[in-house]
Amino acid sequence: MMKSDIEAITSIYRHVNDAMVAKNTAKLSELIKSDTVLVHITGYVQPIKDWLAQIEFGEMTYYSWEEKSIEDIQISGDRASLVGRSxxxxxIWGAGPSTWSLQIKMEFERVDGKWLVSHQTASTF
Known part of the structure; x- marks a missing residue:
């Protein structure tokens, strides 16, 4: 496990959260593979393009995030994952605003030498 890979994927996790709050869907599109899905707390499996559209149109509005931990970092060849808690x-879809203790299992794939988010699964902790 190379330190530079660990730094890269933890940085992407943080940049995704920052971009959600900033409503920066262009940045999110750079960090996340276009064919990925986000599995919500409810179990709903959402294509990333739909999630980005809901951020743009305010159906999902992220106001802030506070990192609690990054755990269980796994890197194997061109695949990696971590569990981020914040x-x-x-x-979300008209509910709230509320603060959730959100855990994201974020999976990554190295594409042309660059790490990209390839899957996200949300739960609470």
């Missing part, structure tokens, strides 16, 4: 204040 407190996220958001309004």
């Amino acid at each position: 407190n996220v204040r958001a309004r």
